[in-house]
Amino acid sequence: MTELLSDTARESLLPPLAENGWTHDEKADALCKTYEFEDFTEAFSWMTRAALWAEKWNHHPDWRNVYKTVEVTLTTHDVGGISSLDAKLARKLDSL
């Protein structure tokens, strides 16, 4: 069952993500990061890999691609904020 991250979980999960460039949109309670690639093919290739994980985990990013940049926003609408799934997907995106 997906739940909103507890304060304790936030204290352990969010700082490592912040170190990797994820910011916390407090108003939306979402994780945000802008990835920059060499060009469009690199950006879209990464999106394709990310899409497979998103679909596999049934948890999808809100993302915008403009040529070689991809702006990603992760939140869990069902719980109204960041869940462990968002943290997990964020780590996966960083690893691709």
Place this chain on the structure above:
Amino acid sequence: MTELLSDTARESLLPPLAENGWTHDEKADALCKTYEFEDFTEAFSWMTRAALWAEKWNHHPDWRNVYKTVEVTLTTHDVGGISSLDAKLARKLDSL
């Protein structure tokens, strides 16, 4: 050579696009459309086909995907507004 659409070209190219749901953002001089699909896999499959054409024509959309929707904005930054490439890509996206 890509050029800003002339008034005459706009009169012939933009109305058919408007009939297919493209709106004209006058401030940005851009073509905008939101596509809605059955689900994420349909949306991303369409984006993948679109990406191949965008790369082939070296003309890339500004697009945002949220689950089954894709918001597309087309403009030609080099000329500061809509060019024939935008109209061509818009028609291609509608055909995919």
